[in-house]
Amino acid sequence: MKTTDIAVIGAGPAGLSCAVEAAKSGARVTVLDENLKPGGQLFKQIHKFFGSREHRAGIRGFRIGQQLLEATERLDVQVLLDAAVYGIYEDRLIAYITDGRDHTIKAKKIVLATGASENALAFPGCTLPGVMGAGAAQTMINVNRVLPGKKIIMVGSGNVGLIVSYQLMQAGADVVALIEAAPKIGGYGVHAGKIRRAGVPIYTSTTIKEVLGEEKVEGVITASLDEKWQHIEDTEKRFEADTVCLAVGLSPLTELAWMAGCEFTFIPPLGGHVPIHDRNMESTLTGVYIAGDITGVEEASSAMEEGRLAGVACAESLGYYNEKQALALKNEIWDRLDALRTGPFGEGRFTAKLKQLEARRQLA
Amino acid sequence: MRVLHHPILGDETRKIDATIIVDGRKIPAIEGEPIAATLLSAGIKKFRETQKNHKPRGIFCAIGRCTDCVMTVDGIPNVRTCVTPVKDGMIISTQKGLGEWGGKK
Numbered sequence: 001m002k003t004t005d006i007a008v009i010g011a012g013p014a015g016l017s018c019a020v021e022a023a024k025s026g027a028r029v030t031v032l033d034e035n036l037k038p039g040g041q042l043f044k045q046i047h048k049f050f051g052s053r054e055h056r057a058g059i060r061g062f063r064i065g066q067q068l069l070e071a072t073e074r075l076d077v078q079v080l081l082d083a084a085v086y087g088i089y090e091d092r093l094i095a096y097i098t099d100g101r102d103h104t105i106k107a108k109k110i111v112l113a114t115g116a117s118e119n120a121l122a123f124p125g126c127t128l129p130g131v132m133g134a135g136a137a138q139t140m141i142n143v144n145r146v147l148p149g150k151k152i153i154m155v156g157s158g159n160v161g162l163i164v165s166y167q168l169m170q171a172g173a174d175v176v177a178l179i180e181a182a183p184k185i186g187g188y189g190v191h192a193g194k195i196r197r198a199g200v201p202i203y204t205s206t207t208i209k210e211v212l213g214e215e216k217v218e219g220v221i222t223a224s225l226d227e228k229w230q231h232i233e234d235t236e237k238r239f240e241a242d243t244v245c246l247a248v249g250l251s252p253l254t255e256l257a258w259m260a261g262c263e264f265t266f267i268p269p270l271g272g273h274v275p276i277h278d279r280n281m282e283s284t285l286t287g288v289y290i291a292g293d294i295t296g297v298e299e300a301s302s303a304m305e306e307g308r309l310a311g312v313a314c315a316e317s318l319g320y321y322n323e324k325q326a327l328a329l330k331n332e333i334w335d336r337l338d339a340l341r342t343g344p345f346g347e348g349r350f351t352a353k354l355k356q357l358e359a360r361r362q363l364a
Numbered sequence: 365m366r367v368l369h370h371p372i373l374g375d376e377t378r379k380i381d382a383t384i385i386v387d388g389r390k391i392p393a394i395e396g397e398p399i400a401a402t403l404l405s406a407g408i409k410k411f412r413e414t415q416k417n418h419k420p421r422g423i424f425c426a427i428g429r430c431t432d433c434v435m436t437v438d439g440i441p442n443v444r445t446c447v448t449p450v451k452d453g454m455i456i457s458t459q460k461g462l463g464e465w466g467g468k469k
């Protein structure tokens with residue numbers, strides 16, 4: 001049976017950052033990801049990142065991905081691809097499938113960095129081909145270089161909805177309209193300004209009433225909403241469209257954490273049920289850590305910081321760092337995480353994350 | 365439709381180097397790209413029909429999570445086309461309901 005010091009499940013920004021940070025200490029690290037290529041959602045993020053220089057602001061997501069991959073190679077991190085983890089058993093035994101065959105690996109520490117998946121929305125016609133996640137469209141245009149459609153209606157004005165609208169235009173599609181059920185735009189003003197200047201109308205207090213079509217999307221009917229989120233009569237608008245993209249939030253991919261027996265808490269702003277963790281990103285199971293979107297949906301920058309934190313903490317508990325060395329590194333990361341969770345958009349996440357830590361304290 | 369020119373990613377450098385057969389029709393493809401990408405590039409959006417009501421379905425998540433994109437590939441049903449790479453000569457069919465193994469029930 002294969003063994004390793006630290007097994008990281010998920011090769012997205014959180015998992016790769018964790019692996020790099022832990023490997024720097026001298027620990028043996030193995031990363032498992034079910035995809036054929038590492039990077040998680042990072043390689044589809046072709047926009048420049050926000051934040052300060054330490055957060056690598058101004059650098060595009062896919063370049064950060066390349067840098068992380070180079071670092072894993074330099075540090076001799078083992079990255080197992082086509083490795084879908086389906087079980088975590090006693091004594092941190094991990095079972096996974098590669099090329100249709102069963103394998104196991106035993107680790108002293110496990111880090112779950114499995115990310116999140118996109119939410120759906122129910123309306124008549126919501127299952128028609130052509131209705132898809134905004135991230136799915138982003139994957140198609142930026143990774144596979146294929147347009148899912150030509151005339152797009154985007155639903156949801158958070159950062160993902162705004163950014164993907166712009167990226168769809170960069171790829172040559174026509175974004176017919178962006179609609180938002182809330183009375184205000186959810187994401188950054190800078191992103192909204194960019195797509196407005198490009199001529200995309202943004203309709204707030206508006207939702208989808210129906211998507212038309214038999215075999216695929218052929219049009220969309222929207223309706224305005226009152227303060228109680230009810231349809232206002234005679235406000236229907238009809239749009240010609242062949243694609244509807246839903247940017248209505250993500251839910252943490254927590255199956256492995258449930259299966260392993262981690263305790264959960266319910267925090268809606270983080271995406272619902274999330275595993276409880278402490279300041280070191282350790283779950284309620286000794287030796288099982290979590291990082292990135294699985295701990296609550298944020299974005300790639302905080303996923304990377306959480307990954308680093310878990311990496312340092314694992315290395316410390318295995319004796320690769322002494323307490324002093326680890327604390328110095330962790331202090332830097334905690335500061336950067338706090339900085340990412342400030343401002344009108346970050347504060348809600350800051351309070352939500354405090355609740356998650358509070359849940360840990362109450363258990364103890 | 366393929367994105368041949370892109371302001372950030374630059375020009376497409378890969379070449380069409382494979383063919384897949386979808387419901388008997390030949391579709392040009394790039395070896396290694398997800399099957400779903402090839403289908404969308406050819407304007408095919410319906411990938412399967414549901415078991416009971418025969419409703420059409422296509423991709424939803426494109427990252428292997430939702431299973432809405434499953435098709436029968438080389439005789440094997442329920443293959444997630446958004447994460448399965450194209451190989452030259454693959455035979456693919458729109459899946460009806462739960463699908464059939466090797467063309468038989």
Ligand SMILES: Cc1cc2nc3c(=O)[nH]c(=O)nc-3n(C[C@H](O)[C@H](O)[C@H](O)COP(=O)(O)OP(=O)(O)OC[C@H]3O[C@@H](n4cnc5c(N)ncnc54)[C@H](O)[C@@H]3O)c2cc1C
Pocket residue numbers: 009010011012013014015032033034035039040041042044045083084085086113114115116117118134135136138139159160163164250253256291292293294298299300301303427
């Ligand atoms: C399609 C999509 C597009 C997005 N686009 C944006 C964007 O443009 N801007 C933005 O700010 N945020 C975006 N997000 C949010 C995004 O989740 C974060 O930015 C960031 O990628 C989270 O990092 P992560 O490492 O936690 O997860 P991910 O990047 O999702 O990486 C998790 C990895 O774990 C793998 N994995 C999961 N389960 C298993 C298993 N059982 N076995 C093996 N491997 C497994 C996954 O396949 C994946 O490769 C997007 C999310 C999605 C789903």
Ligand code: FES
Pocket residue numbers: 422423424425426427428429430431432433434444445446447
């Ligand atoms: S589109 Fe969701 S699994 Fe393929």
